[in-house]
Amino acid sequence: MHFAxxxxxxxxxxxxxxxxxxxxFHHTMMFFALGNVTYNFITANYFLWKMKPDIFPNHSITELVYTFVIFPATALLFLAKYPVTPKKIVLHNLIWIAIxxxxxxxxFVCGRMVYQHGWNLWWSIIFDITMFPILRLHFxxxxxxxxISVFLCIFWIWMFHVPVNVPIENRGG
Structure with missing residues (x-):
């Protein structure tokens, strides 16, 4: 399904x-990719959601396809046809959130995505409600x-108790 x-x-x-x-739109396409890389790095041992591979050999390859193909293409499609009137902007965002x-x-129903640690489809929708306007704002x-993204990231980490371990170097002495 991910390949499709x-x-x-x-x-x-x-x-x-x-x-x-x-x-x-290149900069915003890469901003979207950076967001996914950041999510995968911060939650590497505590995924809130995870794509289950199908054709791709593992989760990491699946995420690379999302990071460098699906998400940048989404940003391109979302921004290239962005409307100008307030009603059409709201509708445009709602359509992409629904997609x-x-x-x-x-x-999820087909078993290609799993939720963990309290995350579910409703949290994803809330995330998407913020994500699409932020893509436009980034542009x-x-x-x-x-x-704003840094503060939202801190909120999600706090909300879902994502363990963020910061190693302290032994500097000797």
């Missing part, structure tokens, strides 16, 4: 012609998006 999603989103990016605009929730529900005001 990757192929599908690449086809959609190509068919809609938004691939031509990749350089305009993400729908795919996640499908993956317009990157520093503000990074700042």
């Amino acid at each position: 999603l990757a192929v599908f989103i690449v086809i959609v990016v190509w068919a809609r012609g938004v691939w031509r605009e990749w350089s305009t 993400y929730a729908g795919f996640e529900l499908l993956f 317009k005001r990157p520093l503000m998006a990074y700042t």
